[in-house]
Amino acid sequence: MSLESDLLQMGARARTAALALALVPASQKNAILLAMAEELVARETAILAANALDMEAAAANGLTSAIQDRLFLDSKRLRAMADGVRQVASLPDPVGEVLSSWSRPNGLRIEKKRVPIGVIGIIYEARPNVTSDAAALCFKSGNATILRGGKESVHSNVAIADALAAGGERAGMPPDCLQLVPTTDREAVRLLCGMNQYLDLIIPRGGKGLIETVVSLARMPVIKHYDGVCHLYVDAAADLDMAVRLIVNGKAQKPSACNSLETALIHESVAQALLPKLLPALAAASVTLRASPDLLALITDPAGATIEPATPADWDTEYLDLILAAKTVGSVDEAIDHINQHGSKHSDVIVTEDAPRAEHFLASVDSACCFWNASSRFNDGEEFGFGAEIGISTDKLHARGPMALPELTSYKYLIRGQGQIRG
Amino acid sequence: MSLESDLLQMGARARTAALALALVPASQKNAILLAMAEELVARETAILAANALDMEAAAANGLTSAIQDRLFLDSKRLRAMADGVRQVASLPDPVGEVLSSWSRPNGLRIEKKRVPIGVIGIIYEARPNVTSDAAALCFKSGNATILRGGKESVHSNVAIADALAAGGERAGMPPDCLQLVPTTDREAVRLLCGMNQYLDLIIPRGGKGLIETVVSLARMPVIKHYDGVCHLYVDAAADLDMAVRLIVNGKAQKPSACNSLETALIHESVAQALLPKLLPALAAASVTLRASPDLLALITDPAGATIEPATPADWDTEYLDLILAAKTVGSVDEAIDHINQHGSKHSDVIVTEDAPRAEHFLASVDSACCFWNASSRFNDGEEFGFGAEIGISTDKLHARGPMALPELTSYKYLIRGQGQIRG
Numbered sequence: 048m049s050l051e052s053d054l055l056q057m058g059a060r061a062r063t064a065a066l067a068l069a070l071v072p073a074s075q076k077n078a079i080l081l082a083m084a085e086e087l088v089a090r091e092t093a094i095l096a097a098n099a100l101d102m103e104a105a106a107a108n109g110l111t112s113a114i115q116d117r118l119f120l121d122s123k124r125l126r127a128m129a130d131g132v133r134q135v136a137s138l139p140d141p142v143g144e145v146l147s148s149w150s151r152p153n154g155l156r157i158e159k160k161r162v163p164i165g166v167i168g169i170i171y172e173a174r175p176n177v178t179s180d181a182a183a184l185c186f187k188s189g190n191a192t193i194l195r196g197g198k199e200s201v202h203s204n205v206a207i208a209d210a211l212a213a214g215g216e217r218a219g220m221p222p223d224c225l226q227l228v229p230t231t232d233r234e235a236v237r238l239l240c241g242m243n244q245y246l247d248l249i250i251p252r253g254g255k256g257l258i259e260t261v262v263s264l265a266r267m268p269v270i271k272h273y274d275g276v277c278h279l280y281v282d283a284a285a286d287l288d289m290a291v292r293l294i295v296n297g298k299a300q301k302p303s304a305c306n307s308l309e310t311a312l313i314h315e316s317v318a319q320a321l322l323p324k325l326l327p328a329l330a331a332a333s334v335t336l337r338a339s340p341d342l343l344a345l346i347t348d349p350a351g352a353t354i355e356p357a358t359p360a361d362w363d364t365e366y367l368d369l370i371l372a373a374k375t376v377g378s379v380d381e382a383i384d385h386i387n388q389h390g391s392k393h394s395d396v397i398v399t400e401d402a403p404r405a406e407h408f409l410a411s412v413d414s415a416c417c418f419w420n421a422s423s424r425f426n427d428g429e430e431f432g433f434g435a436e437i438g439i440s441t442d443k444l445h446a447r448g449p450m451a452l453p454e455l456t457s458y459k460y461l462i463r464g465q466g467q468i469r470g
Numbered sequence: 471m472s473l474e475s476d477l478l479q480m481g482a483r484a485r486t487a488a489l490a491l492a493l494v495p496a497s498q499k500n501a502i503l504l505a506m507a508e509e510l511v512a513r514e515t516a517i518l519a520a521n522a523l524d525m526e527a528a529a530a531n532g533l534t535s536a537i538q539d540r541l542f543l544d545s546k547r548l549r550a551m552a553d554g555v556r557q558v559a560s561l562p563d564p565v566g567e568v569l570s571s572w573s574r575p576n577g578l579r580i581e582k583k584r585v586p587i588g589v590i591g592i593i594y595e596a597r598p599n600v601t602s603d604a605a606a607l608c609f610k611s612g613n614a615t616i617l618r619g620g621k622e623s624v625h626s627n628v629a630i631a632d633a634l635a636a637g638g639e640r641a642g643m644p645p646d647c648l649q650l651v652p653t654t655d656r657e658a659v660r661l662l663c664g665m666n667q668y669l670d671l672i673i674p675r676g677g678k679g680l681i682e683t684v685v686s687l688a689r690m691p692v693i694k695h696y697d698g699v700c701h702l703y704v705d706a707a708a709d710l711d712m713a714v715r716l717i718v719n720g721k722a723q724k725p726s727a728c729n730s731l732e733t734a735l736i737h738e739s740v741a742q743a744l745l746p747k748l749l750p751a752l753a754a755a756s757v758t759l760r761a762s763p764d765l766l767a768l769i770t771d772p773a774g775a776t777i778e779p780a781t782p783a784d785w786d787t788e789y790l791d792l793i794l795a796a797k798t799v800g801s802v803d804e805a806i807d808h809i810n811q812h813g814s815k816h817s818d819v820i821v822t823e824d825a826p827r828a829e830h831f832l833a834s835v836d837s838a839c840c841f842w843n844a845s846s847r848f849n850d851g852e853e854f855g856f857g858a859e860i861g862i863s864t865d866k867l868h869a870r871g872p873m874a875l876p877e878l879t880s881y882k883y884l885i886r887g888q889g890q891i892r893g
Contacts, residue, residue, distance in 0.1 A: 066810055070833060151855060155844055164866055165836070243685075247866050262666075266685055268867040289889040296891035387489055409884045413489060413588070421578055421887025430892065431883075432574060443587055443670050443880040444691040445868040457866040460854075461832045464844025466712040468719035469853065 050230065054238050057193060057226050058245030061166040064223040065191035069163050071221070073140035076187055079218040080136035084129040086214025087179065090206065091125055097206035098175065105199060117173050118200055128179045128207075131435065135183040138434045141453045142189045158461045163189030165247040167455070168239050170195045170261055172253030175203035181252070182211050182225050184437050188455035191224050193246065195239060197253070198231035205229065240264035247457075252438060270446050270454075272438035274365040275305035275393035277423045280382040280408065281321060282399035283314040289420060290398040291324045296422045297396065298371050299332040305439055306394045306416075306426040309365055311373040312382045318345055318375050326350040329371065337361050339374035362389045379404050383411045390414060393441055394423040415441065415448035473653065477661050480616060480649050481668030484589045487646040488614035492586050494644070496563035499610055502641040503559035507552040509637025510602065510630065514548055520629035521598065528622060540597050541623055551602045551630075554858065558606040561857045564876045565612045581884045586612030588670040590878070591662050593618045593684055595676030598626035604675070605634050605648050607860050611878035614647050616669065618662060620676070621654035628652065663687035670880075675861060693869050693877075695861035697788040698728035698816035700846045703805040703831065704744060705822030706737040712843060713821040714747045719845045720819065721794050722755040728862055729817045729839075729849040732788055734796040735805045741768055741798050749773040752794065760784050762797035785812045802827050806834045813837060816864055817846040838864065838871035 087094070098120040105115050120128075141161050148158040167190045169181045178194060185192040196204040208227035215225060228235050239246065243266040250270050251261040258271050279297055281290045297308035313321055322345060329336055330351035337357040338346065346354060361372040362385070376382045379397070386395050396418040397408040405419040416426040426448060428436025433451035440446040446454035510517070521543040528538050543551075564584050571581040590613045592604045601617060608615040619627040631650035638648060651658050662669065666689040673693050674684040681694050702720055704713045720731035736744055745768060752759055753774035760780040761769065769777060784795040785808070799805045802820070809818050819841040820831040828842040839849040849871060851859025856874035863869040869877035 066834070066836060069836070149855065151853070155848060157854060162836075262689055268691060268865070286889070292889060292891055300892055405886075409886075410493060411489070413492070413585075414882065416883045416885060419884075419886045420889050421885055422891045424892035425578060425885060425887075425890070426883075427892075430574070431580060432572065442691070444693075447880055448883050457870055459837065460839045460849075460871050462839060462841045462844055462848060463828075463832075464842065464848075466709070466715060466843050467848070468715055468845045469723055469847035 050232060050234060051238055054228065054235060054242065055245075057228070058166070058242045060223040061191040061193055061226060062245050064221050065163065065165045067221040068186075068191055068224050069142070069189050071189070073142070075219060076140065076189070077136040079215045079220045080132055080183055080187060082218035083183070083211045083214040084132040084136070086210045086217070087125060087129040087132065087207065090210045091122060094125060094203065094206040094210065095120060095122070097202035100202040101175075101200050110199065114173055114199065118175065118203070120175060120203060124176070128176050131176070131180055132183040135187050135435055138187065138452055140187065141456050146458055153467050154465060155467055156463045158463075159458050160461055161453070161456045162459050164455060164457045166191045166193065166245055168193045168195065168246045168249040170236055170239065170249060170251045170253075170257065172197040172257055173199045175200040175207055177252055178204045178207040178227070179211060180435070181250075181437060182208070184435060184452060185455060186215070186224060188452050190455060193226050193228065193239065195228040195235055196231070201231050236260065237264055241266055243267040250437060268445065270440050270450065271442050272305070273441040274391050275307065276309050276363065276365050276389060276391040277306060277394040277396075278310045278312055278382075278386045278390055279308050279396040279398065279423065280312045280376070280379070280386070281314060281317060282379060282397060282401060282404060283316045284401035284404065285314070285317060285398040286400055287317060287321050287324055290321065291328050293396060293398055293420070293422050294325065294371070295328050295332050295334070297424055298334055299369060300424055302369050303367050304424065306423050307367075308423055309372060310362060310389070311371060312376045312385055313342065313373060315341075315375040315377055318342060322346060323348070323350070326352040333369050335370045337370060337372045341375050342373055365391070379408055383408060386412050386414070391441060392443075393439070394418065394426040396421065396423050415439070473655060473657060474661055477651065477658060477665065478668075480651070481589070481665045483646040484614040484616055484649060485668050487644050488586065488588045490644040491614055491647050492565070492612050494612070496565070498642060499563065499612070500559040502638045502643045503555055503606055503610060505641035506606070506634045506637040507555040507559070509633045509640070510548060510552040510555065513629065513633045514545060517548060517626065517629040517633065518543060518545070520625035523625040524598075524623050533622065537596055537622065541626070543598060543626060547599070551599050554599070555602055555606040558610050558858055561610065561875055563610065564879050569881055576890050577888060578890055579886045581886075582881050583884060584876070584879045585882050587878060587880045589614045589616065589668055591616045591618065591669045591672040593659055593662065593672060593674045593676075593680065595620040595680055596622045598623040598630055600675055601627045601630040601650070602634060603858070604673075604860060605631070607858060607875060607878060609638070609647060611875050613878060616649050616651065616662065618651040618658055619654070624654050659683060660687055664689055666690040673860060691868065693863050693873065694865050695728070696864040697814050698730065698862075698864075699732050699786065699788050699812060699814040700729060700817040700819075701733045701735055701805075701809045701813055702731050702819040702821065702846065703735040703799070703802070703809070704737060704740060705802060705820055705824060705827060706739045707824035707827065708737070708740060708821040709823055710740060710744050710747055713744065714751045716819060716821055716843070716845050717748065717794070718751050718755050718757070720847055721757055722792060723847055725792050726790050727847065729846050730790075731846055732795060733785060733812070734794060735799045735808055736765065736796060738764075738798040738800055741765060745769060746771070746773070749775040756792050758793045760793060760795045764798050765796055788814070802831055806831060809835050809837070814864060815866075816862070817841065817849040819844065819846050838862070
């Protein structure tokens with residue numbers, strides 16, 4: 048059989064599964080999730096053995112130590128994975144929520160109700176924990192899922208998906224709710240992206256290249272979790288000690304995260320006062336500063352910090368590293384314009400004690416999360432209180448910002464009448 | 471200058487306009503809409519003259535009388551167009567609505583607020599009134615709009631867009647909020663579909679061919695208003711007189727509408743009793759019945775109705791005509807399976823006096839609007855009380871069913887803190 052006919056059959060089975068899964072009550076879905084978690088732990092030996100094969104291949108293929116670390120599973124990481132599935136079981140089920148309801152003058156009663164999206168395709172790279180995280184979130188929200196992982200983690204992914212499916216089916220999961228594409232042939236991505244008769248949504252999880260490929264091929268909606276080029280603006284009326292704390296936290300707490308800062312914009316009236324506080328803090332956090340010429344000119348004492356001149360490319364770069372670009376601006380509006388031009392609409396911060404200026408910034412910056420006097424690192428499902436997220440959407444449609452269980456649902460209208468016809 | 475650089479400049483200007491428009495208060499947007507309506511009426515002579523050029527070309531090119539009728543404008547239709555714009559002015563502004571807000575244990579206050587989507591591209595065919603309808607709805611919801619109409623209505627579209635822009639700008643509309651692509655070169659569609667750096671959303675309005683083209687080319691979200699293959703299921707416990715009324719209304723009141731019925735599914739236990747009521751009603755409404763073999767076998771007296779045998783293709787066909795396919799089913803679940811397999815997830819009806827069976831149908835049919843004892847023709851923005859709609863979405867993401875002003879918005883999170891950092 049061809050790959051195409053295999054995938055089409057998976058799609059058709061997922062569609063059937065989705066219709067059944069949409070009717071499964073929360074209590075049963077939760078019992079299934081707990082059984083999945085249990086099976087993950089019960090299969091520790093098999094899963095770690097599969098992971099060892101991936102690690103061997105990674106070493107043989109000379110993958111970086113960062114990628115090898117992301118691939119690696121041990122007993123502790125496997126238990127954390129199972130705990131993640133249990134946490135999803137403990138979250139409220141969004142399906143069935145009545146979003147609104149009203150009556151019309153002709154007596155029709157209209158109810159807008161949350162329902163699952165249907166069939167979701169997850170196309171992802173290295174991390175094997177995406178297999179269980181994405182599967183648990185999609186399942187809890189009532190969606191059938193087709194997973195397509197990368198070749199680096201193929202043995203781990205198969206072992207994890209097998210455990211989830213076996214645990215789930217033992218607890219009564221309808222068949223085919225969770226399917227893993229058993230090949231890492233890149234052609235599978237192209238074929239899945241064309242299967243809009245079966246897949247209602249594709250979520251790519253991985254680097255920019257993967258997302259670009261999916262966006263250019265997909266005939267169904269795609270929700271993207273792109274880069275974060277995030278800014279912090281130090282206003283003329285900022286508490287400068289707070290600004291330093293928020294810059295260091297935003298940049299250095301986890302530089303590889305999309306909600307980390309890349310650029311500081313400093314009002315020219317406070318730059319001179321800020322630098323003696325900021326530079327030692329950057330030095331202490333091992334952050335390299337890439338400064339614009341006007342900012343460079345103000346620096347008399349580097350205070351141990353590594354300082355380089357910024358080039359125009361810096362304003363558009365997501366470093367994912369301990370590097371911070373910085374420049375001065377003449378006004379909050381110049382900061383807003385810079386962010387709307389160079390940012391990625393992800394997470395942007397104003398530090399100020401001036402409330403009207405803060406509100407102007409929050410209203411004018413076209414980003415998913417606009418912060419006033421708080422770290423950009425709080426753009427996160429856990430930090431928002433959502434419990435678990437499938438990612439941070441950089442899209443504006445359907446899901447924006449931290450994307451959790453409610454964003455994995457759609458809605459339908461139920462209209463109850465007494466024989467009304469349209470006149 | 472090339473078409474591509476022209477379009478890229480339009481996109482960049484639209485992005486700038488969108489940022490300004492997002493901050494314009496409702497009162498000013500409404501004043502601008504009223505000025506647009508006024509200008510449409512004031513330019514009646516110019517607009518009707520432009521329309522006459524389109525009508526001449528339509529006649530010369532042998533377009534069907536149906537298309538010519540859709541193209542045609544007279545004083546009355548132009549005034550209706552202006553009234554449509556005024557109606558949009560009278561609707562509540564969705565922008566700024568606080569969708570939810572909460573505080574976190576660390577003191578962060580999070581607010582989820584409705585904001586415009588940004589820049590919307592509308593790619594449409596023949597009807598010139600789409601120019602003003604779409605422009606008014608997109609503008610009211612705070613979005614900059616790039617319109618690209620079909621060549622059949624190009625003179626009308628230019629005249630209408632000019633009037634809207636002139637009226638709007640006189641009342642203080644930021645420049646470039648409303649732009650019409652001044653060429654009907656098909657290459658413009660391809661180029662617009664690739665401009666995801668400027669366009670946040672494309673809405674195609676037109677036939678299946680246009681939608682398919684946009685779906686296959688677009689690198690940004692597309693909201694589709696596809697066909698309706700809508701069903702009515704006559705349950706064993708149906709009020710048969712009600713069933714006949716709902717079938718005739720669903721089929722014959724406006725056969726060209728997407729929410730019209732195409733297929734009746736009749737429980738085998740009531741088919742014999744239903745036919746003597748249904749056939750004369752179909753005959754009176756000039757509806758041709760395409761009946762399955764089992765249903766055909768039950769017909770002893772056509773009662774003046776035109777009856778043809780159904781072929782398998784009938785179950786997947788949107789006739790947009792006075793033709794109704796019909797077959798018997800053995801149970802509500804057989805009806806549900808048929809609808810989920812052959813329907814277009816648009817509008818489907820159950821007629822029954824049995825409440826649990828109705829609720830089972832409403833929960834199990836995977837369609838935007840599921841009706842119990844009401845006509846499918848009520849899937850409509852006006853009928854839902856939304857006032858005006860941009861279309862009826864057959865998508866599941868972002869907008870499903872009647873798509874009105876709220877669905878032309880996105881949201882953002884505003885997070886207000888006191889210097890919180892992430893630990």
